[in-house]
Amino acid sequence: MDSNLKKFNRNIEILAPAGSYEGMKAAMNAGCDAVYIGGSSFGARAYANNLDEDTLLRAIDEAHIRNKKLYLTVNTLVKEDERLEKLEHFLDRFYERGLDAVIVQDLGVLHYIHKNFPHLPIHASTQMTLTMAEGANLLKDYNVTRIVTSRELSFKEIRTIRDNTDLEIETFVHGALCYSYSGQCLMSSMIGGRSGNRGRCAQPCRMSYQFYSENKRISKGDETYLLSPKDINTVAFIPELIEAGVDSFKIEGRMKRPEYAAAVTSIYRKYVDYYLEYGKEKYQDIVRSDVFNQDMMDLMDIYNRGGFSGGYGKTYNGKKMMSMTRPNHSGVYVGDVVKVEKGQVKIDLKENINSQDVLEIRDGEDKGYEFTSKDPMDAGRILTANTGKAKLKVDLKVYRTKNNSLLDKISKEYIDQDVKQAINGSLYAKSGERLELTISSNNISVTSYQDMVQEATKQPMTKEKLLAPIMKTGESPYYFEKLDVQMGDNIFVPVSWLNEIRREAIELLQENVMDRYRRDLKKDQKEGNITLGHELNKPMGLCVTIQTREQFRAALEVPEVDGIYVSYDMMVYKDILPMAEETVNGGKDFYLVLPYICRLPEYERLNKELPSIIADDNIKGFIVKNMEEVALVTSLTKDKPKEIILNYNMYVYNKEAYEFWREKGITHYSAPVELNYGELKTLGIKDCDMVVYGHQPVMVSAQCLYASTSGCIKQKGVISHNGHLVDRISKKFFVQTNCDSCYNIIYNGQSLSLLKQVSEVKELDPRNIRLDFTFETEDESKKVIKAFADAYIHNKNTSLGMADKTEYTSGHFKRGIE
Incomplete structure (x- = not known):
């Protein structure tokens, strides 16, 4: 083992997204250690296929039987009129069932859960915008055991957190990247009343904009998705993440298909395990291998936005992190149009394609033409495609947006069948004594019994005949990795006994595994009352x-x-x-x-x-x-x-x-x-x-609109107010650039004014x-x-009297948010 690795050789959790029960099982089959999932309320993905109460209870048991953990997202802001008592009713059965942790943004929710569910670990969501240990440590008294760091942090900053707290560190390693610091985005809220803080983000960052400075457009015509970052892929940086002190590798993607969760999980499982076993030097070798390149191609096929970036670990910001020509799945480049004929095109393939792949001939931002391949074909050959009346031309790029063969492979490996858990067993069968089967898994051992074993009156049982029924674990979540047999020389055991003792032992093991996690809410609960705000006598x-x-x-x-x-x-x-x-x-x-x-x-x-x-x-x-x-x-x-x-x-x-x-x-x-x-x-x-007045910030971003369009203006000590964005319906958003701290603030172009709402x-x-x-x-x-x-x-009745500032808004004072 690499001598430097011993310092970091600890359990590294692969934390997978589960947008559904099927997605959860797929991720577990692919090798994750834990999943995060939403229930019917209080989650930051209100439009995901979230689980109802009974299904979530079943999911908790499923996770524990598989020796996995399940974390529940309770990471939205909760209004006072929604009453946190509803949260208690929402969580009580999950708590008693053994829920492993909740992910929380709202500090009121955190306070309430700590008070009412005292033994439930809390993970501080990335929506809290935690960037340093000093902030995170304020939460330790409230049973917070883990923080999810802001995505914008460098490896050095994460290492500094690790050196200054004993809290677990969870970091996003793969998937979609927000333009704004998580928790600091009100853009969806201000534009359409769908708040990202309430799990209802409409993703305005994936919309088209133009950027102006000094009233001159500086964004390019074909690069209009100015707020759309590429997805991150940090497989190449696994050593740096582990050495920085990350305990949990979090994969984004609860809105995506089970195949996505399974594919990404399997690759991170593979490479984390490889690094922990062989160390950094050999890891650097495998990153240069054809196997690694194919795995990265598979990740591209599953989902990418204009390729991937490595995130902020080694890069502060910049155009290379952005996907400004397309905001959604870009697919994989597979060839070029080399000839256009009536109703057909010829495509020079640069990559192998499969039967039933979905291919897209793309003309800039527009799709151009989409079709499905009939037969597999190798790179270097010419593919003829019927395109009907589509207007196409030579040199257009062709992309694969669905790799059917890869999806079939993922389904067969991780969705169509479950990966079973290994158990060990010991069967005791001697004449005149009770038939006994002991099985064990994860430090839990159970024993099941049957009636007295009889001497054989005809042909005695062989070891093979004893083993065969026991080994048939069927649809249970287990398989025997090892099964010892102690048996007499002349015995007979009915096959029905063997089947029954196996069923009973497995059921008993499952019950014991689940019981290990059970809690008693009434026994655990504390009493506490909220102290309301004090009355102030001074005038407003x-x-x-x-x-x-x-x-x-x-x-x-x-x-x-x-x-x-x-x-x-x-x-x-x-x-x-x-x-x-x-x-x-x-x-x-x-x-x-x-x-x-x-x-x-x-x-x-x-x-x-x-x-x-x-x-x-x-x-x-x-x-x-x-x-x-x-x-x-x-x-x-x-x-x-x-x-x-x-x-x-x-x-x-x-x-x-x-x-x-x-x-x-x-x-x-x-x-x-x-x-x-x-x-x-x-x-x-x-x-x-x-x-009651002012242009309200709708985004705070580590990215810089100048850096990703015309180039960094490099004006240390300067705060620029001269930029603005214009969206597809000509709505303005002002941009403030802080070159000292290198971040942008985007403001609503309409100023809030409650001058007419005085009473x-x-x-x-x-x-x-x-x-x-x-x-x-x-x-x-x-x-x-x-x-x-x-x-x-x-x-007095009055007005602002500013002729050049005619557009005002009452913000959410009247309408509110979902």
Whole structure:
């Protein structure tokens, strides 16, 4: 064994997607260690073929009999009016059956499950946008045993997490990649009311867009799927993933067919096992082999988007990670059109094809023409295809979008028949003693008995005759790997006894396996009540979030402004304390708004710069946008307390979430922007800031639209506001590029304005109303502030009066989300 491997030689879990019961069994047959699957409610794939309650209970037993684990997705945000008590009724039977873990995004759901299902392990979903151990460790007191890292992390960042937490690490290794950080995307929600945070994403990232900078289009005409990343394939990086400390290799794909789950699982099982057995040097050899190349071709045939990328492990971002000419399955290139005749084309094959393969002659973005091959044919030959009246031309590329032979092979190996579990047995058959069969599997041993064995009156039993009925395990999930026999010399045992003792032993083994996982909910359950928010006697305040010095001056000049929230990303460090002093001298409170994403470089910068800021008495507090910032600010302010406000992207959707944060010492929140008036009223937002104006972020992405179109602009220290996307119906989305931290924020082109909903907002009685400025000039900012001050404080009828900004939206205040 490779000497360097000993350090990393541990059990590596292959975690497969299961969009159906059939998909679950296919993945298990292909060698996964665990599956993740959705039930009828609370899952992030609302449109998958999720399991009903009885089928899910059967699936839990099936997994345990096969020595596998089953994790249930409970990874959506839950509104207060949906009542978390429904979650208890949803989970109770699964908990008692032995469910291995739940995958959770909502911190209120996490808090509720920990309180009511105390022995149920919780996995923190990638939707929590966890990027560092410091954030993850905040969850350890709530029975969180594993984190699913953000997909954007490098191997180095994962290794840093591994070095700073004892939580298990789960990382996506294969499948679809979101353009936005998971949990930070509101695009589907804002466009059509289908929230990705609720399992109903309409995938606007797979739609067509054009990108403009300085009002000039810089995206190419045939590269319109600007937000569509390639799927990731990390088989070549298995050594790096294991050495980085990843415990669970997660395969994306609950919306895909069972053949997909089986094929991808089998290949990752094969190569993880190979690395663990032979080490890195030999692994590098096999990656260069024809066998490896064929396996990668099979993965391409199963599903790819313009090929694969290796993900973010070694690549920060860039055009090579994007599939901008086609957003769905691209298939595999198999040949070129070399001749066009009336009703026919000749295709020069570059790859072997099979009978019943689906082939597509493709003209750019359009399909062109699709047909099914009749016979197999080798590469190098000319295929003649009847194309009818289709308008085709020479040099068009031909792709295979369905490899029928491969799908048949997968079905035969992993779907049509089950892989059985090995058991060992011992049969004891001696005259005058009871017939006895002991079988064992996974440290569980059971014994079944029959009547007294008789002496043979005619021909005695042979060992072979004793073994034959016992070995016939039939449709049970087991086969005998080893079966010992202790028998007398002159005995007779009826075949019916042997069949019966085998059936009883196998049933007893299954019962014992399942019983090992059973729980008693009433015995385990704790009692607990939710502490509701405290009443505030102070009148509703007016706070303003600013990103420029011009907006800062506008906020300072309006006396009704109570607090100024200054974007840390947008300011020069040396200017922050003078701005704070100026703010306090103007009779207002000064807060710093921290970045949306806090990865290792940002964390180190904040850890270096914040202590001197915290020491200043003019700093009232911080608006935090992720768990890492909560951990850092909480730690740095122990000796000099500052107020911590959760931004709305921290998703406080229910009172259990309030309770979670109160236990962390945080009592000031921001009202969720996806909830409507009625839902906010049910939640209660007396402890919340409520955003009533501003362009709302719909995506935060590690990708850069400049880098993937015209090329990186390489402007360190510059925040660009000059780009915008236009979708297929001419809807605008503004793009903000942060070159220091290398990420993009995409904003809704329509600004939120609740200037006409004053009475409803006042009825909700938030702690503060908040105006978020992004691209506004000083004059525009001043007009907006005065308009909202007149309406909300002085009870005047008013309008924004900005002729060039006529498009406003009330967001979800009236409509809400699914």
